[in-house]
Amino acid sequence: MMRQQLLGMVAMAVLVAGCAQTSDPASLAQNDPYEPTNRAITRLNTKIDNNFAKPVAKAYNYVVPQPARTGVHNFLTNLDKPVVFANDVLQGEGSRAGQTMFRFVVNTTLGIGGLVDAASMIGIPDHDEDFGQTLGVYGVGEGPYLVLPFMGPNPPRDLAGRVADTFMDPTTYIRFHGSDTWYAVRSGVSILDFRARNIDTLDQIERTSIDVYATTRSLYRQYRNSEIRNGMPDTSDGDTPDF
Numbered sequence: 001m002m003r004q005q006l007l008g009m010v011a012m013a014v015l016v017a018g019c020a021q022t023s024d025p026a027s028l029a030q031n032d033p034y035e036p037t038n039r040a041i042t043r044l045n046t047k048i049d050n051n052f053a054k055p056v057a058k059a060y061n062y063v064v065p066q067p068a069r070t071g072v073h074n075f076l077t078n079l080d081k082p083v084v085f086a087n088d089v090l091q092g093e094g095s096r097a098g099q100t101m102f103r104f105v106v107n108t109t110l111g112i113g114g115l116v117d118a119a120s121m122i123g124i125p126d127h128d129e130d131f132g133q134t135l136g137v138y139g140v141g142e143g144p145y146l147v148l149p150f151m152g153p154n155p156p157r158d159l160a161g162r163v164a165d166t167f168m169d170p171t172t173y174i175r176f177h178g179s180d181t182w183y184a185v186r187s188g189v190s191i192l193d194f195r196a197r198n199i200d201t202l203d204q205i206e207r208t209s210i211d212v213y214a215t216t217r218s219l220y221r222q223y224r225n226s227e228i229r230n231g232m233p234d235t236s237d238g239d240t241p242d243f
Contacts, residue, residue, distance in 0.1 A: 078114025132161025
């Protein structure tokens, strides 16, 4: 079932990408050949967010105390650490892989299954990695900008990364009574956690942007490129001294 869902996700991306192309020079310059379709899907996603996700996230922030919300976020983040570790290793980042492993062990044990971020308390830094970033490290291009229903920005490289990360997640292969419900709840709570933690940020983008779609596209690419470089400055413009 999981594999069928992943294949369906990829198929949907291919269908969306093939729905509409444009010869608009501005869109092509932004590597956004499917801009008309992307904008239509963005409007759909915005309606869903305004009518469902955002109100639920606000209610969650209002009803659930901050310590409990932090515990949920810590638990979800800890569940992702095996995937982060795998991508650290694939990128040849031995030091960061060690940090990830120690964080997982410490938070799973001393942190009561990840509810408490004990690793940060003892000075083990945190970071995130995914297979989309791993592909970027090895020079795979982002591909044309793509927005998917319910999922938001997912260019081909990042979409492929999401699929690969699912297969690298050990919990994908753990089957037990009620496991399908567990996976669905985990996905739903992850979305809720992300939306609840970013209410103010997303509201500010909407208030201050003349073109929310273009702003989101730019911010998404800046964020992903920064993640691929692990926060290091971009030196690809050739302005650095030639020693």
